[in-house]
Amino acid sequence: MSLSDDLYRETILDHYHNxxxxxxxxxxxxxxxxxxxxxxxxxxxxxxxxxGKIEDVKLTAKGCSINTAxxxxxxxxxxxxxxxxxxxxxxxxxxxxLDKTEEVELPEDLEDLEALRGVxxxxxxxxxxxxxxxxxxxxxxxxxxxxxx
Amino acid sequence: MSKLNVEKIxxxxxxxxxxxxxxxxxxxxxxxxxxxxxVVIDALTxxxxxxxxxxxxxxxxxxxxxxxxxxxxxETVRAFIDAGHTHExxxxxxxxxxxxxxxHSWGNANILPxxxxxxxxxxxxSNLIPWQRLAAERSAKLVFxxxxxxxxxxxxxxxxxxxxxxxxxxxxxxxxxxxxxxxxKELADLAHARGAVILxxxxxxxxxxxxxxxxxxxxxxxxxxxxxxxxxxxxxxxGKTDLLNAMPPFQSGGHMITTVTRxxxxxxxxxxxxxxxxxxxxxxxxxxxxxxxLSALGMDNVREHEIEITxxxxxxxxxxxxxTIFGPKDAxxxxxxxxxxxxxxxxxxxxxxxxxxxIAVRAGHHCCQPLMRDxxxxxxxxxxxxxxxxxxxxxxxxxxxxxxxxxxxxxxVR
Numbered sequence: 001m002s003l004s005d006d007l008y009r010e011t012i013l014d015h016y017h018n019x020x021x022x023x024x025x026x027x028x029x030x031x032x033x034x035x036x037x038x039x040x041x042x043x044x045x046x047x048x049x050x051x052g053k054i055e056d057v058k059l060t061a062k063g064c065s066i067n068t069a070x071x072x073x074x075x076x077x078x079x080x081x082x083x084x085x086x087x088x089x090x091x092x093x094x095x096x097x098l099d100k101t102e103e104v105e106l107p108e109d110l111e112d113l114e115a116l117r118g119v120x121x122x123x124x125x126x127x128x129x130x131x132x133x134x135x136x137x138x139x140x141x142x143x144x145x146x147x148x149x
Numbered sequence: 150m151s152k153l154n155v156e157k158i159x160x161x162x163x164x165x166x167x168x169x170x171x172x173x174x175x176x177x178x179x180x181x182x183x184x185x186x187x188v189v190i191d192a193l194t195x196x197x198x199x200x201x202x203x204x205x206x207x208x209x210x211x212x213x214x215x216x217x218x219x220x221x222x223x224e225t226v227r228a229f230i231d232a233g234h235t236h237e238x239x240x241x242x243x244x245x246x247x248x249x250x251x252x253h254s255w256g257n258a259n260i261l262p263x264x265x266x267x268x269x270x271x272x273x274x275s276n277l278i279p280w281q282r283l284a285a286e287r288s289a290k291l292v293f294x295x296x297x298x299x300x301x302x303x304x305x306x307x308x309x310x311x312x313x314x315x316x317x318x319x320x321x322x323x324x325x326x327x328x329x330x331x332x333x334k335e336l337a338d339l340a341h342a343r344g345a346v347i348l349x350x351x352x353x354x355x356x357x358x359x360x361x362x363x364x365x366x367x368x369x370x371x372x373x374x375x376x377x378x379x380x381x382x383x384x385x386x387x388g389k390t391d392l393l394n395a396m397p398p399f400q401s402g403g404h405m406i407t408t409v410t411r412x413x414x415x416x417x418x419x420x421x422x423x424x425x426x427x428x429x430x431x432x433x434x435x436x437x438x439x440x441x442x443l444s445a446l447g448m449d450n451v452r453e454h455e456i457e458i459t460x461x462x463x464x465x466x467x468x469x470x471x472x473t474i475f476g477p478k479d480a481x482x483x484x485x486x487x488x489x490x491x492x493x494x495x496x497x498x499x500x501x502x503x504x505x506x507x508i509a510v511r512a513g514h515h516c517c518q519p520l521m522r523d524x525x526x527x528x529x530x531x532x533x534x535x536x537x538x539x540x541x542x543x544x545x546x547x548x549x550x551x552x553x554x555x556x557x558x559x560x561x562v563r
Contacts, residue, residue, distance in 0.1 A: 013556070013557075016557070038513070039496075039497050039513060039527075039528065040513065040521070040527035040528045041495075042527070062527060063527075064496075064497045064498050065494075065495065065557055067495075122501070125497070125501070128497070
């Protein structure tokens with residue numbers, strides 16, 4: 001198996017070719033831009049949070065396969081979650097990608113994210129995988145600051 | 150066929166026998182930095198093991214040997230770019246420092262509010278940001294010569310934009326994105342007719358195209374040794390004697406003075422006025438070997454080889470239906486730098502798939518963010534050639550791009 005096969009596994013390619021929750025929300029409770037200045041990845045995250053729950057999430061991304069797939073998986077997993085749950089999942093994913101000392105285990109309902117674990121072998125691309133998640137953290141913070149009218 | 154014996158040349162570069170995961174390295178990132186022949190690497194070891202000493206004023210054997218070796222490179226550089234005097238050759242840390250030196254030292258002495266600084270739309274950040282800062286500090290205006298659709302300078306516009314308000318024209322000799330070779334003599338004549346000076350960013354040009362500062366009538370020329378077989382950390386600033394003499398020092402400290410009292414100092418003669426502190430002695434000496442190596446090959450032969458391989462690559466890569474190649478289509482108008490995109494695949498994905506095939510290409514904005522915006526792309530992949538690259542390597546690149554297109558291409562535009 002070549003490194004390419006490893007990095008561009010089926011799950012990643014599936015999300016890259018058919019990104020979930022792609023698009024915009026007309027009246028979001030939070031809208032955040034995420035940029036990786038070094039590689040030019042750009043994304044806009046739209047959130048609709050009501051009563052502490054993510055009722056809708058949409059993304060428009062202009063980026064590489066890792067960035068697009070990571071954002072797509074994230075949106076699928078966090079839709080319908082409470083803000084607290086979402087924060088925990090983001091935290092867990094970031095630890096999985098960044099922790100160099102131990103392998104962070106993922107619960108069964110997050111197993112899709114396993115596909116991104118292979119990206120850890122390519123340090124320069126970890127930031128591509130993290131961009132949607134860091135943008136989400138900012139979005140969740142903003143959504144709580146300005147609750148929907 | 151060009152007169153370069155590429156097979157023999159390859160044997161002079163130890164790194165070219167490197168394998169990555171069992172695959173032979175294919176190095177196509179020469180516009181970022183070139184590889185180094187053994188003579189250059191050996192020169193560093195010889196200096197550190199045989200005659201390491203600080204230069205100038207040492208009254209001992211090692212210091213004399215080191216000073217001789219360092220200063221003799223000035224003559225090697227002078228001859229290589231056909232300058233009139235060795236004192237017109239200033240050693241810097243790179244092209245960036247050389248341009249900053251001019252922007253700061255010449256710029257602050259010559260640019261007044263309302264003056265115009267003429268650049269092109271395809272400058273590397275290193276020939277853009279120093280002028281942005283100068284323009285902001287001096288309330289001057291930046292003016293950009295636009296490019297035509299195939300990445301050449303719009304010379305009709307250049308004639309209009311270079312005016313009596315122009316104080317300096319700062320242009321690349323060869324675009325690090327399009328590979329476009331710019332008409333330096335024509336631009337120099339336009340600048341001089343208006344009483345302006347011309348600075349040429351030769352970082353991409355000098356390593357690949359025979360350059361005579363006197364024939365081209367260049368006022369300032371900046372280039373980097375690491376892109377032309379030399380070590381990192383050495384750049385050259387060429388400047389005409391009168392201009393350099395009229396400029397205040399850039400950095401100050403040791404080496405660049407004649408007499409110093411507690412309250413003031415007088416500056417050393419050229420070129421030392423601009424070489425404050427202990428310079429990069431070892432790398433300057435090794436740079437001399439790099440220039441000797443290129444001169445022995447002959448810059449006309451280097452250029453001929455690059456036209457051949459660039460033409461071959463332009464034709465071969467075009468066979469891939471989904472490819473967009475930027476810059477002139479005629480290999481004689483450009484250097485061996487080819488920026489491209491395959492379908493709508495992100496440049497980093499292309500770079501990754503090439504890397505997995507042990508092929509080194511660059512991916513990103515190439516320090517040309519404004520140009521990327523003009524082209525309406527996030528970035529591009531870029532292959533760039535030098536004296537040791539072969540058609541077989543271009544074929545391997547082609548195969549890797551075919552693979553990238555198969556795995557990641559054909560995504561609906563989002």
